[in-house]
Amino acid sequence: xxxxxxxxxxxxxxxxxxxxxxxxxxxxxxxxxxxxxxxxxxxxxxxxxxxxxxxxxxxxxxxxxxxxxxxxxxxxxxxxxxxxxxxxxxxxxxxxxxxxxxxxxxxxxxxxxxxxxxxxxxxxxxxxxxxxxxxxxxxxxxxxxxxxxxxxxxxxxxxxxxxxxxxxxxxxxxxxxxxxxxxxxxxxxxxxxxxxxxxxxxxxxxxxxxxxxxxxxxxxxxxxxxxxxxxxxxxxxxxxxxxxxxxxxxxxxxxxxxxxxxxxxxxxxxxxxxxxxxxxxxxxxxxxxxxxxxxxxxxxxxxxxxxxxxxxxxxxxxxxxxxxxxxxxxxxxxxxxxxxxxxxxxxxxxxxxxxxxxxxxxxxxxxxxxxxxxxxxxxxxxxxxxxxxxxxxxxxxxxxxxxxxxxxxxxxxxxxxxxxxxxxx
Numbered sequence: 565x566x567x568x569x570x571x572x573x574x575x576x577x578x579x580x581x582x583x584x585x586x587x588x589x590x591x592x593x594x595x596x597x598x599x600x601x602x603x604x605x606x607x608x609x610x611x612x613x614x615x616x617x618x619x620x621x622x623x624x625x626x627x628x629x630x631x632x633x634x635x636x637x638x639x640x641x642x643x644x645x646x647x648x649x650x651x652x653x654x655x656x657x658x659x660x661x662x663x664x665x666x667x668x669x670x671x672x673x674x675x676x677x678x679x680x681x682x683x684x685x686x687x688x689x690x691x692x693x694x695x696x697x698x699x700x701x702x703x704x705x706x707x708x709x710x711x712x713x714x715x716x717x718x719x720x721x722x723x724x725x726x727x728x729x730x731x732x733x734x735x736x737x738x739x740x741x742x743x744x745x746x747x748x749x750x751x752x753x754x755x756x757x758x759x760x761x762x763x764x765x766x767x768x769x770x771x772x773x774x775x776x777x778x779x780x781x782x783x784x785x786x787x788x789x790x791x792x793x794x795x796x797x798x799x800x801x802x803x804x805x806x807x808x809x810x811x812x813x814x815x816x817x818x819x820x821x822x823x824x825x826x827x828x829x830x831x832x833x834x835x836x837x838x839x840x841x842x843x844x845x846x847x848x849x850x851x852x853x854x855x856x857x858x859x860x861x862x863x864x865x866x867x868x869x870x871x872x873x874x875x876x877x878x879x880x881x882x883x884x885x886x887x888x889x890x891x892x893x894x895x896x897x898x899x900x901x902x903x904x905x906x907x908x909x910x911x912x913x914x915x916x917x918x919x920x921x922x923x924x925x926x927x928x929x930x931x932x933x934x935x936x937x938x939x940x941x942x943x944x945x946x947x948x949x950x951x952x953x954x955x956x957x958x959x960x961x962x963x964x965x966x967x968x969x970x971x972x973x974x975x976x977x978x979x980x981x982x983x984x985x986x987x988x989x
Contacts, residue, residue: 565712575869577892583910584950586968591789592745592747592754592755593716593754593755594730594747594754595708596708597628597706597717597733598706598707598708599704599705599706602714603706603707603717604705605703606705606707606716606735606739606972607698607699607705607716609738609739610695610698610716610735610740610741611698611699612614612739613735613738613740614695614696614740614741614770614771615769615770615771615917616696618691618716618768618769618770618900618902618915619696619768619770619795619912621768621902621903622639622768622770622792622793622794623638623639623640623768623793623794623795623796623797624636624637624638624639624791624792624793624794624795625639625692625693625768625772625790625791625792626789626790626791626792626793627688627692627772627787627788627789627790627895628687628786628787628788628789628890628939629684629687629691629785629787629788630780630786631786631788632648632882633646633647633684633688634646634647634648634649634788635647635688635689637683637689637932641989642656642657642658643655643656643657644657644685646681646684646685648684649667649691649803650667650668651665651667651677651680651681652665652666652667652690653665653666653677653678653680653681654666655678655681655682655685656774657685659683660678660682661803663678663681664954665677665678677690679985689774691746691776691785691787692772692773692787692790693772694731694744695733695741695760696761696770697718698716698718698733700720701722702720702721702722703718703719703720703721704718704719705717705718706719707965708732710734712730713735714735715732715733715734716732716733716735716937717730717731717733718730718731718732718733718947722956728749729746729747729748729749730746730747730748731744731745731747732745732746733760735888738925740771741760742759742760742761743757743758743759743760743761744757744758744760745757746758751780753780756778756779756780756894757778757779758776758777758778758785759776759777759922760773760776760778761773762774762776763876764790765807766790766791766792766793767791767792767793767794767944768792768793768794768900768902769915769917770792772787772788772790772792773787774786774787774788774790775787778782793901794901794902795898796903797901797902797912797913798901799896799904800901800903800912800935801895801901801911801912801914803893803935804891804894804912804929804931804935804936804937805892805894806935807934807936807964807967808891808892808936808959808966808967808968809961809966809967810966812964812965812966813889813964813966814964815964815965815989816964816987816988816989817832817833817834817961817964817988817989818830818832818833818834818986818988818989819831819888819889819968819985819986819987820984820985820986820987820989821884821888821968821982821983821984821985822981822982822983822984823880823884823887823982823983824980824981825981825983826842827840827842827880827884828841828842828983829841829884829885830882831885836850836852836883837849837850838851838885840880842880844861844862845859845860845873845876845877846859846863847859847860847873847874847877848860849874849877849878849881851878851881852967854871854874854875854878855869857869857874857877859873859874859877887969887972887982888968888969888982888985889968890927890940891929891937891956891965894912894914896916898916898917899914899917900913900914900915900917901913901914902915904928906930906941907926909930909931911928911929911930911931911940911941912929912931913926913927913928913929914926914927914928914929920939920944924945925942925943925944925945926943927940927941927942927943928940928941928943928951936959936967936971937956938946938955939953939954939955939956940953940954940955941953942954945955948959952974952975953974953975954972954973954974954975955971955972955973956964956969956972957969957970957971957972957973958970958971960985962985962987962988963986963987963989964987964988966987968982968987969982969985970982970983970984970985
């Protein structure tokens, strides 16, 4: 027995000595940051890079923490469903007294579980959305030089479960976080780092990490099947698609129209080949393989295809087709859908994060009582339009059974005709 205790004591001493050595080798002193306008500017650049506006408008976020705590956060309602073991708490983050507790499916009045759920949520949500909290109340921002580049130090002076903690965000050239270093009360070693790079671009348009790796013993941290989406906005978008007979649009093989009498189109939608005609040019455009496009000038096929003319046809098609079929593109890849109220009307804001010729543009759709679009307001990334309205009118039902607009009117009274619009199979 004495020999066993001696062995155990020796192991404990070795572990203690190892801990001391590890601490002195790896512990970093909290760096001193520089506050002021430069720090605020860097924080704003980071904010914009991670699309904070989309985060503010996100309705629902789902994730788990190490497959132990599970969350469905109704962000706009300040309600989060927190589940672990046999427990489920419907946590009201603004007023915890309004929270509900269930154990094995049975409602109970266990206040300790509410406190536990709140602590879990504060900790586990931080590992998911920390970059979006850099302007929270009780935060201070400063710049620290890290490996010759500006890094952003965030110090939490109040709020959450651990006020006083500091985090140094390491940013890439686009100001997107790639990792951070921590000085926290729950980790005695200062400067422990964690990756922040295994991103997922969610349906709501925000980027969220799927996992982290800590420098402390190379610990891993999984966040599960991360999701962020806008349930009410999606429901409104589906009502629009139903109203304009989108299912028939998906089955339509051919579309024909013109653009203000200046350009005309015949689009083989099934093959995604489109004839684009303007002035003396006609381009048989292959949008998915531009090199296989064919250019005609005054009816004669060009032997050496002019790449500039093909690019011009591509730009024309992207712009002019949008004025015909934009309402049918609400669920395209790279589209963010959010609700917005304008002059007492509920509209659907659609933001294009990729594709087309001007990614970053957004449009707020306003609807008739039957959910057919009547107009939209345009917000272009280049700043040329900031809420400029245009009508979507004189809708027709095509031979193929889908709805398409034939005219638009602008706030200055100008009109834009789509000509004789056809859709057939």
